[in-house]
């Protein structure tokens with residue numbers, strides 16, 4: 001299964017997915033990393049695996065439709081079938097959604113529908129929840145709103161954001177790989 005990973009930051013989820021592929025646990029290939037942050041660490045990670053990067057700056061385009069059209073062109077060129085969002089900090093627009101219907105997934109560091117949007121871990125800790133978690137879901141036009149594919153709970157380390165974040169990232173890396181595997185093998189049931 002040919003996939004593209006979209007990321008704006010560190011790319012630890014990209015790394016976990018790519019390592020699972022290299023270990024032979026996930027039958028997929030990352031054809032391309034797409035980023036809106038040309039200096040993000042994910043670019044270095046991609047280069048370390050010899051994976052091509054399409055980096056763009058939104059400000060160089062007149063509109064979201066314009067840069068998304070360019071992305072669709074590059075994805076088609078590379079025969080990409082699935083888009084895997086991993087810390088991509090932009091809402092996906094109509095252009096990409098209609099080009100990849102039901103083929104875009106995201107991971108979010110909370111038990112959705114709680115704490116969508118930015119800094120979900122901070123939101124959860126500020127709220128004082130004792131259990132938070134991770135959600136993998138299909139992407140629709142909303143912010144972290146598409147049909148849920150998989151979730152895992154994570155205990156908050158009360159008063160320790162860093163430790164909580166570490167736990168969440170570790171679970172993300174397992175859950176994303178596992179869910180992608182099920183998706184690509186057609187083993188996911190979405191009941192909602």
Ligand code: GRF
Pocket residue numbers: 007009010011012013014086087088107108109172
């Ligand atoms: C993850 O927490 C993911 O759930 C969220 O953004 C973060 C990306 O982390 N959407 P990384 O860049 O994969 O390390």
